Every structure is written in C-alpha cells, then in structure tokens.
Amino acid sequence: MPTGEKQIAALRLLLAEGNHEKSGDVVRAMDDPARRDLLGLVSATLLELADRKFEGADLPGAVIDWVAEFRATSTAAADALDPAAGEQVILLVLGMSDAADLDPRKSRDTQLFLVQALVHDLSLDAQEIDELLASAWKLVERSGK
C-alpha cells in the first residue's frame, strides 16, 4: 500500500462518509508511525481548509466570529467545541498563535473536530474531499523531508 493511503482512507471515511466506526477500525489497525502520519494529515488538512476559509479575512476577528457562529447553531455544537481552543488551533495553523498553552491531546481532538466542521461549512463533495486530502498529504510528505 503506498504511503499515505491508510491515513487518507481513515480520514476520507470520516469526512466523506461520516463513518466513524470504519474510520476508527482503520486507525486502530495502524502502527505508531502510521498514526503519527495520520495526525500530520489531520493538521495539514486543517491548514488547507483554514487557508480556504480565512484567506484575506480580517484575523483574528474572522476566526472568533466563525467559531462563535458554528457554536451558536446548537447546544451540542456549543458544548462540543471549546471556543478558546477552537480559535487557538485555527490561528495556530494560520501562523497567528503559538501552542504554548494548548494541551496536546485537546489540540489533536480539536483539530479533528474543526476539520469536520470546516468540510461541512465549505460544503465539500466527495471529489473535493479527495482532492483536499491528496493536497494535504503532499504537505505531510514535504514537511517530512
């Protein structure tokens, strides 16, 4: 299996099909290096999405507004996303924050949550998600060199 295929498959199951169970199965079958690459793919995907969503926007105000609007849609969304963490993670990938006071586990969970939220927000279809993940994986490969 070519490098990246498992990671892309796991994330694709989540983003394109909303299949948490199958995605979890793929992740559980990964060894530690493969899981590290998956985390890299999630970060790179978030970077791609945040770039698209906030390109040319007035920061950090636009990020504060977006996180608030997302959380304002329902109590479940409000409870699921910690506003300070959500803003910080987005601003971090956009190069406007630092990770000094962010718990690594919370950061990872928030990244994955935001990737799903932004894919939904941008109304990406299955083909666009495939293109997104392919582009994000190139970033992972580039950063690994």
Place this chain on the structure above:
Amino acid sequence: MQVDDLHVAYLRSQIAGEEQGALNALNALAPDQMTPLVTLVYEAFVLATRMWFGPGFTHGEVIRLVAAIRGLSTDDPDFVNPAAAESVIRRALGENAPLPPDPAARITAQFVLLDFLVRAMSLDDDGIDKLLDEARTRADRALAG
C-alpha cells in the same frame, strides 16, 4: 459588611471610563473592603445582563454577544475567556451553567461585559444611577445573607 459609597463611586468611575476616579476610589478602600466591591460588581453585571437579554434568550445569542465583545479587542481577545464569559452570562440569566473555575476569569468577564452592556444600552447618568442603586440593594442583601 456592606456596600458603601466608595464602592459605588469606584464602579461608577469604572463604567464612565474615568481611570483616575476609579483608582482614587480603589486606593481609598481598605483591603477587607474588596468583598462588597466584588459583590456589587456581580449584582450590577447580573442586572445589566437581564436588562439586555430580557425574559427570553438562546445560547446562540450568548455566544454571539461574547464573540462580538471579544472581536472588539482583536489585539488581545483572550483578555476575556469566552467559556467563562458565556458561563457567567448564563448563570446571571438563571441557568445552572458550570461556574468558571478561575475567579480572575469570572471577574474580568463580569467587568468587561458590564462595561459593554452599559454602553450598548446607551444608559444615561440616571440609568446608571438606577442600575447602581439596585445593584447596591441586592449586594447588601446578599452580603447580609
């Protein structure tokens, strides 16, 4: 322990943006006089919050208000912790929202929100006097209880 005129003078100066007046009042307060001041600020914040939202509110409105206030200070939006601010508003409106664990975050949120709401409601001197009088009555009752 009761609210006295110095506490009210401090809060009135703070709301009016008169830094020197607020500082003078604060310096004149004995260290053991902080509890009535914190209680007065809290009661004024509760009253202003209830005036702003009226009898009905949604979590989305609370989230958007906090985001709007934080968006005004884009140099340092983290000055107000969004989760703490949302929580103190919901508690002021009678919900059993979790108490923000950090007292400093709670008090900062109350101060900033009170300041914003008084301006946003365009309260004149009479309106501010009425708010502070009622807050004082409520604070004295709370301190006596």
